[in-house]
Amino acid sequence: MIEMRVAAIALDAVTRSPIVLLKDATERRALPIYIGQDQARSIIGALEHQPTPRPITHDLMVNIFRAWNLKLDKVIISTLQDNTFYALLCMKMGKKEKNIDCRPSDAIALAVRYNCPIWVMEEVILDASIPVDRDADEEEREAFKDFVANLSPDELIRRAQQAGEE
Incomplete structure (x- = not known):
């Protein structure tokens, strides 16, 4: 696995769809992932520490996790199948550990809020990354x-x- 970070949120020039761009520590590889408008706003808001008048979905999830002493240990962009990325939330509650399937955009939005690492499987990097x-x-x-x-x-x-x- 390779640890990556959110480098930017951009818009596809043709479709105007948002893309989250992950980069590795050396900034030699970038992984573009198309996401929805709401997830893009959520990630940008968390990156820029923008307060919201009421909790949005990802803030609500963080509040629930904290209320139940659940820790988001890391997120993993685990696979790419038929141009669809898959991710896992790696959660801990005391000694119990669970991996929960989710969309990469939601995983990234939560990772940014928790300041936890974003890992990407090497196979995904090989299949979908772009050289920088x-x-x-x-x-x-x-x-x-x-x-x-x-x-x-x-x-x-x-x-x-x-x-x-x-």
């Missing part, structure tokens, strides 16, 4: 090619033995 820094990706590929090109069989064996000793 192509130059850095290319530099990394070239450095790896140089490393492999200059690696002798004896050096490879020595490194494998060292790794086995650690």
Whole structure:
């Protein structure tokens, strides 16, 4: 799993649909997820710490979680099937742990309110992420090619033995 954070809420230029953009810590990969207007407003409100006159749905959920001593430990964007993302709320209540299926937009809206980590499965990153820094990706590929090109069989064996000793 790769930890990501909300980098922005944007609008698709063609459809005008909101997109939440998640980025990894290195800011080399971004994961765009289409969300609804209400969820976009909810995430933006939480990111900007905008108070509401009455609790909106995600605030209500946080209030219920807190009233029952439920802790949102993390959220996981777990799968991508037929262009639909799936997520899990990883909840704790004392020693009990439960994972609850939900929409990624709701998971992200709650994660922002709880300041808890947003994790994305590697398979989802591979299938749906977009590169942010192509130059850095290319530099990394070239450095790896140089490393492999200059690696002798004896050096490879020595490194494998060292790794086995650690």
